[in-house]
Amino acid sequence: MIKKIVGLLLTFIFLTSMCMTAFADGKIDVISSKKTEDTKQFLVTITRPEGDETTFKESYVICGNSDKQNITVKLLIYNEKTDQFEPYRNLDGEDTWTIGASGFFMKEIELPKKGANRIRIAAYQGSAKMEQTELVLGENLQVNTFTVTVLDRSLRNSIKNGFLRITDMLENLFGA
Amino acid sequence: MKWLGRERLKLYILFLLILTSFIQVGILWYYQNRGVPTNFLWGFFYKAQRETEYDMGDAFKPYRIVVSEGFESPHWVIKENHEYFKPLWNDAKAYIKYLLTDKNVTSKEEYGKEFWGDVVLKKSFVFEFKTCISSELLAAFLNEKWVSGFKSEGIYKMAILPSESTGKNLNIYVFDGDKVNKYVVPFVDKGLSTEDYDDIIASLYDENIESYSVIKEYVTNYVYQYLSPDVLIVAQGPKYRNYKNLICNVPEKIRNIQQPNSSQDLDDIAKIVLGEDEDDYIRSIDVYNKTIAFQNLSNMYRIYTDGLLEYKYLHGVNSYEKGSKVEALKRVLEFINHREKLVSGVDVYLSGIVEQNGYYSFTFDYKFNDIAVSFNEYTVNNKDKNKLNHAITVDANSQRVLSCYWILKEFKTGRENLMLNVKFESLFDDIFNLYKDISIKDFSVKDINMAYEVKFSTESQSLEPVWIVETMEGKRYVVPMQKKPPEV
Numbered sequence: 001m002i003k004k005i006v007g008l009l010l011t012f013i014f015l016t017s018m019c020m021t022a023f024a025d026g027k028i029d030v031i032s033s034k035k036t037e038d039t040k041q042f043l044v045t046i047t048r049p050e051g052d053e054t055t056f057k058e059s060y061v062i063c064g065n066s067d068k069q070n071i072t073v074k075l076l077i078y079n080e081k082t083d084q085f086e087p088y089r090n091l092d093g094e095d096t097w098t099i100g101a102s103g104f105f106m107k108e109i110e111l112p113k114k115g116a117n118r119i120r121i122a123a124y125q126g127s128a129k130m131e132q133t134e135l136v137l138g139e140n141l142q143v144n145t146f147t148v149t150v151l152d153r154s155l156r157n158s159i160k161n162g163f164l165r166i167t168d169m170l171e172n173l174f175g176a
Numbered sequence: 177m178k179w180l181g182r183e184r185l186k187l188y189i190l191f192l193l194i195l196t197s198f199i200q201v202g203i204l205w206y207y208q209n210r211g212v213p214t215n216f217l218w219g220f221f222y223k224a225q226r227e228t229e230y231d232m233g234d235a236f237k238p239y240r241i242v243v244s245e246g247f248e249s250p251h252w253v254i255k256e257n258h259e260y261f262k263p264l265w266n267d268a269k270a271y272i273k274y275l276l277t278d279k280n281v282t283s284k285e286e287y288g289k290e291f292w293g294d295v296v297l298k299k300s301f302v303f304e305f306k307t308c309i310s311s312e313l314l315a316a317f318l319n320e321k322w323v324s325g326f327k328s329e330g331i332y333k334m335a336i337l338p339s340e341s342t343g344k345n346l347n348i349y350v351f352d353g354d355k356v357n358k359y360v361v362p363f364v365d366k367g368l369s370t371e372d373y374d375d376i377i378a379s380l381y382d383e384n385i386e387s388y389s390v391i392k393e394y395v396t397n398y399v400y401q402y403l404s405p406d407v408l409i410v411a412q413g414p415k416y417r418n419y420k421n422l423i424c425n426v427p428e429k430i431r432n433i434q435q436p437n438s439s440q441d442l443d444d445i446a447k448i449v450l451g452e453d454e455d456d457y458i459r460s461i462d463v464y465n466k467t468i469a470f471q472n473l474s475n476m477y478r479i480y481t482d483g484l485l486e487y488k489y490l491h492g493v494n495s496y497e498k499g500s501k502v503e504a505l506k507r508v509l510e511f512i513n514h515r516e517k518l519v520s521g522v523d524v525y526l527s528g529i530v531e532q533n534g535y536y537s538f539t540f541d542y543k544f545n546d547i548a549v550s551f552n553e554y555t556v557n558n559k560d561k562n563k564l565n566h567a568i569t570v571d572a573n574s575q576r577v578l579s580c581y582w583i584l585k586e587f588k589t590g591r592e593n594l595m596l597n598v599k600f601e602s603l604f605d606d607i608f609n610l611y612k613d614i615s616i617k618d619f620s621v622k623d624i625n626m627a628y629e630v631k632f633s634t635e636s637q638s639l640e641p642v643w644i645v646e647t648m649e650g651k652r653y654v655v656p657m658q659k660k661p662p663e664v
């Protein structure tokens with residue numbers, strides 16, 4: 001009897017775990033996985049960030065453009081705790097949007113922390129509700145990851161003041 | 177004796193003929209230039225006096241001054257009534273004099289037009305005109321002589337980069353529309369120092385001034401045909417900004433003409449439009465379309481009920497009278513200056529110069545509180561049904577103004593508070609949604625400005641700001657700004 005109950009329980013757990021995979025957000029696995037490698041920018045040209053960037057401001061604007069129709073863009077940010085990329089909302093409250101008639105998008109985000117912020121921009125041809133099975137990396141799914149590092153403003157002032165001091169010093173020395 | 181008497185008679189007749197021929201010449205001269213037959217003599221004196229009266233330099237102002245600390249920093253437009261406008265513009269004029277005279281210019285380098293994008297991403301003080309002002313005109317505006325050392329065709333935009341200075345020099349970049357020239361010059365005496373420029377930027381951070389970004393920071397030309405790198409856009413900050421509507425009216429005196437007992441208003445208009453020559457014109461008001469007309473044998477002025485002033489010189493024009501652009505512009509500025517009282521509430525700026533066969537065409541536009549006032553395909557209400565794209569369109573040669581269309585209006589701030597979407601992404605999508613015929617790959621942007629667009633009307637209009645997108649090919653797209661939806 002106990003064996004039967006344990007058997008039924010295990011079967012139930014097994015079936016439940018199968019169902020959870022089936023109900024998962026179809027896109028998340030490929031797009032959110034840390035291991036997913038970057039593709040070429042064949043759907044959307046990301047113009048900001050242009051590679052890994054450094055900035056002094058937490059407010060940052062991501063931009064891109066595309067000459068293709070019906071392109072959906074998804075913004076994600078790396079979460080060290082979960083060790084994967086998670087959807088991240090821009091200041092308009094969207095983490096997913098469709099590129100409009102101009103073929104251009106420009107979204108302001110708040111970078112969450114000082115130091116390195118790993119941002120991922122995924123783009124695919126189709127609606128936001130497309131299933132994972134329909135997305136093939138490099139074929140109709142583009143994934144690009146960037147690191148935007150926020151530096152402390154005081155560093156900027158130090159550099160500026162340091163430079164000014166050097167130019168002042170040179171001017172005093174050579175009387176340029 | 178008899179013979180002598182006949183000869184004397186002949187002599188008298190000859191004198192009479194000579195005298196009458198002089199009078200005839202005088203009368204013909206009068207028809208050309210108005211006034212009594214002897215007025216051609218006064219005309220010479222008057223002309224000499226007129227030239228000393230009007231200073232062209234008064235009309236020389238930039239369309240806008242843009243200040244920025246550089247990449248990722250805000251770009252501020254300095255309004256004409258701002259305390260920094262005058263010192264910055266005075267400094268810029270002093271540097272233009274340096275460039276024109278090739279005085280103290282220690283170094284010159286030439287770059288392609290793409291380089292202008294790099295310039296505006298640096299800490300810069302940029303002075304923009306709406307059209308390229310040729311070296312010849314710059315020299316006339318500043319009362320200077322220019323030498324061949326000034327390599328630019330003229331100045332469309334000019335940037336002062338004080339932080340690029342080495343020692344006592346600074347760098348000036350001049351963009352003439354085709355190429356960028358860099359000049360290294362010393363700081364002007366009693367002008368702004370590097371510290372002064374830094375202080376201006378520091379204080380602008382503390383002021384509550386609308387800030388912009390330049391398009392170059394965010395968009396590249398991979399997809400579109402061409403995007404001017406220095407187009408000011410809103411990429412960061414609140415999506416909606418507050419603006420007032422603008423009330424646009426036909427000038428009161430022109431409106432009053434339609435009323436009974438309006439002879440005083442007609443006199444006042446005649447005085448402004450015709451000046452000292454008002455007595456030489458025949459006045460009439462067309463009862464059907466209520467157009468005011470002033471006419472003599474050489475000139476015709478018409479004022480329509482929507483406020484449009486039309487002028488035509490009625491004689492033929494010789495091509496040798498074309499003369500220089502400077503002389504022609506001088507005639508145009510005098511023409512405008514004498515009649516500017518008819519418009520109120522706006523500043524007039526030079527927006528275009530085109531050299532035609534035998535004459536020059538100049539266009540001017542209005543700015544209300546530093547926001548452009550735009551006329552797009554404004555229909556002239558006469559049989560020609562011409563379309564106007566500027567507040568003032570004037571053709572002139574070195575001798576006189578040949579024709580003019582001038583949309584006379586009065587402007588004042590309205591009471592409505594409008595919360596309008598200023599984000600570039602929304603604007604850019606709206607263009608393509610509104611104008612389905614635009615192809616992304618062929619699309620170019622020369623400039624984007626917020627403007628109040630005036631439509632043909634004989635009544636009062638309430639104008640709301642719209643986007644005016646100008647392409648490299650000279651097309652203009654008008655895009656309404658999205659209003660903030662009411663909060664639920």
